[in-house]
Amino acid sequence: MTVLVAGATGNVGGIVVRRLASAGVPVRGLTRNPDAVLPAGVEKAVGDLSDARTLAAAFDGVSAVQLFINWGDQSEVVELAVRAGVRRIVLLSSDGTPDELLEGKIRESGLEWTIMRPGEFAVNKIDIWGPAIRAGEPVREAYPDIAGVPVHEEDIADVAVAALTGDGHHGRxxxxRGPEALTHREQIRLIGEAVGREVKIEEVGHDEARADMITNGFPEEVADHILDYFVEWVDTPPPPVSLEAIIGRPGRTFAQWARDHAPAFSPVSYS
Ligand SMILES: NC(=O)c1ccc[n+]([C@@H]2O[C@H](COP(=O)([O-])OP(=O)(O)OC[C@H]3O[C@@H](n4cnc5c(N)ncnc54)[C@H](OP(=O)(O)O)[C@@H]3O)[C@@H](O)[C@H]2O)c1
Incomplete structure (x- = not known):
């Protein structure tokens, strides 16, 4: 029986399909893009989560499915999963803004279910700080001293694989979150260590930071969404979470994440 993974071209889903394929689990990745290239051993299904009518073939012969949030009302997708004979459903939701409607639908589906609520992805830092760091400029930062607990996308994928294929996750x-609280200043220092040069910080106001994010391609509502968290964390920083009980080892550190992604912060070579 096959595992269907939605978001297979994304940060987390891309790792999940690769892990499952290398473990020999039959896996199918969902994408809207017929030309998408998925990792070796991953079957491709083309479909759109916002239109359950496009998903019948994707669900054929599927025993477990990973969905994620943000794509409108996915109630019909859950109903399709039940009709298709899926036994297990795992939802990549959110710690800060969970999709409670979809979570409720999944809890009441009668399937074995697991909800994952990740907090801030460390990988967001590539889009937020990457442009300045790649250009060798100081990072313009409005909240250098707030502490976050960014989580490595590989750890989120590890939890997903455990929930999709392992025991003991039903109903949980x-x-x-990441294993340690680190200020933005500390996170930027660790990225500097990973790329082998000091990254300076230029303190700016909230509105300037917002304008920078929009210039760097963030939609306005996404920039506001992220900055709202930073404002909240001035007084109420999110506590770290140990993943030991879920995946049998601590989550990866931010220093590790920065080393894994050093090329994304290094100057672009045009040679
Ligand atoms: N970034 C954070 O800090 C954070 C925190 C908590 C939760 N989350 C949640 O985590 C989830 C996954 O994030 P990610 O970073 O792994 O994803 P991502 O890299 O942003 O990738 C988005 C994925 O969504 C797929 N997609 C978009 N619209 C779709 C649709 N209508 N039907 C089917 N597929 C669609 C895209 O596939 P194609 O383009 O190939 O179709 C792509 O694989 C998201 O729901 C996000 O809200 C993120």
Whole structure:
């Protein structure tokens, strides 16, 4: 029986399909893009989560499915999963803004279910700080001293694989955060260590930081969404979470994440 993974071209889903394929689990990745290239051994299904009518073939012969949030009302997708004979459903939701409607639908589906609620993805830092760091400029930062608990996308994928293929996750809601609280200043220092040069910080106001994010391609509502968290964390920083009980080892550190992603912060070579 096959595992269907939605978001297979994304940060987390891309790792999940690769892990499952290398473990020999039959896996199918969902994408809207017929030309998408998925990792070796991953079957491709083309479909759109916002239109359940496009998903019948994707669900054919599927025993477990990973969905994620943000794509409108996915109630019909859950109903399709039940009709298709899926036994297990795992939802990549969110710690800060969970999709409670979809979570409720999944809890009441009668399937074995697991909800994953990740907090801030460390990989967001590539889009937020990457442009300045790649250009060798100081990072313009409005909240250098707030502490976050960014989580490595590989750890989120590890939790997903455990929930999709392992025992003991049915009926559980896993909050997934990084293992340590680090200020933005500390995170930027660790990225500097990973790329082998000091990254300076230029303190700016909230509105300037917002304008920078929009210039760097963030839609306005996404920039506001992220900055709202930073404002909240001035007084109420999110506590770290140990993943030991879920995946049998601590989550990866931010220093590790920065080393894994050093090329994304290094100057672009045009040679
Ligand atoms: N970034 C954070 O800090 C954070 C925190 C908590 C939760 N989350 C949640 O985590 C989830 C996954 O994030 P990610 O970073 O792994 O994803 P991502 O890299 O942003 O990738 C988005 C994925 O969504 C797929 N997609 C978009 N619209 C779709 C649709 N209508 N039907 C089917 N597929 C669609 C895209 O596939 P194609 O383009 O190939 O179709 C792509 O694989 C998201 O729901 C996000 O809200 C993120």
């Amino acid at each position: 809601t896993h909050v997934i």
